[in-house]
Amino acid sequence: MDQHIHCIVNDCHYWKNGNKCAANEILVATDSFGADNPEEIDAQMATQLTPQSAGNCMTTCCKTFVPKDSKYAGIDDVKKTQ
Numbered sequence: 001m002d003q004h005i006h007c008i009v010n011d012c013h014y015w016k017n018g019n020k021c022a023a024n025e026i027l028v029a030t031d032s033f034g035a036d037n038p039e040e041i042d043a044q045m046a047t048q049l050t051p052q053s054a055g056n057c058m059t060t061c062c063k064t065f066v067p068k069d070s071k072y073a074g075i076d077d078v079k080k081t082q
């Protein structure tokens, strides 16, 4: 399946023109999971993580987000595709 992730968060390392995500994979999580876990915990570990309920879109986040020019870009082994 040809999948596209659209994203309007333009201060992310993986964001690109056209409001697209250029990460080869992402992890969407609850806000609390994002707050409680370090940058290294991300998409590559997804199959080992315990699913959680969020309730609504206000309590989910993109765990793969990392600010542009951050020293943490790539620490989670997520790659830019283009």
Ligand code: SF4
Residues within 6 Å of the ligand: 005, 006, 007, 008, 009, 012, 013, 014, 015, 016, 020, 021, 022, 023, 026, 062, 063, 064, 065, 066
């Ligand atoms: S990693 Fe997440 S926040 Fe960053 S561009 Fe992709 S979807 Fe958006």
